[in-house]
Amino acid sequence: MNLCIRSKYMRPNLVGSLFRYSITATEVVETNEHVLIDDSDDAQAKEAEIEKKRDISRLSSAHRNLINGLRPYEEPKSVTHLTVKYNRKMYGKYGSASGVNPMLCFPTKRDIAEIQEYEAVAFPFSIKEMMEQAARMRKEEQGKIEQRDREVATKYAKLAQWKKDLEDKIAKKTAEANAAKEKKERLVEEVRRHFGFKLDPRDERFQEMLAKREKEQKKQEKLAKREAKEKEMIAKLQQKNVKLGDKST
Structure with a gap:
């Protein structure tokens, strides 16, 4: 009687215990999976943090990609x-x-x-037209070069004559300058002899007499040039008359 009562009252407790055990096991499995997931996330986060600390370049992601060819x-x-x-x-x-x-x-x-x-x-222009135009331009350029070479050669051939002409011109200018200087000195000496005593060339009387003598000398030179020109014209006329007389005979 007692055993029946005990078994009767004990079975519900056993079923309940089993039920509670099964619930607890499921929760433990879910809890373990959650712990594993959390551990995985933490590991990834830690790995990312480690990689971040390893990067001591302080470059931006864009610059880092450029360096890595990305x-x-x-x-x-x-x-x-x-x-x-x-x-x-x-x-x-x-x-x-x-x-x-x-x-x-x-x-x-x-x-x-x-x-x-x-x-x-x-x-x-087409390619053919451009080639023809380039050929014409090369021909024109070559013609200009040849013309320039001919001009240089012609001028070089005249170089000796030009040098001689320049030297003659310089010599003529030098001779004229020396002649003018000598003429000036002669006039000064004549003015000094005119006064009969030593007089400062800067003196007003000296300057007046010098100007007068220069004026007289220019007049004489002008008359001499005119006479020379008249003589030259007479000589040409005589030569012309001689030629006409020879033709008439």
Whole structure:
């Protein structure tokens, strides 16, 4: 009787204990999984922190990517990074690793039309026409060089005569200067003899007499030139009459 009562009252406790045990085991498994996940996240965070501390360059991520041969920015940071030109540049440098669609590297119909319009204005001649024009320009340039060489050779041939003419001109100028100086000295000496005593050339009387003698001398030279010219004309007329007389005979 007692055993029946004990077993009757003991079974619910056993079932409850088993139920509580099963619940506790499940919770333990979930708790262990959560702990493992937390440990994994902590490990990753610690690893990232270690890598961050290892980086002593203090470079930005963009600069670090450039050094490592990677695209500097994974996401656009400015309006420039959205342009076709920038993306073409990235594809040209990093290839498929840039993540740029290769179709952007090909010109559009509008780009082709603009290029054709520019070339039509900037390069209006065909290749054959440009070659012919270049040949003409080379021929003209060669002609100018040859003409210049001929002029230099002609002038070089006249160099000796030019030097002689220059030397003669210098000698003539020197002779005229010396003659004028001697004439001046003669006039000064004549003025001194006129006064009969030593007189300062800066004296007013000396200067007046010198000017008078210079004027007389110029007049005499002018008369002498006129007489010489008349004699020359008479000689030419006589020579001409002689020639006419010879022809009449």
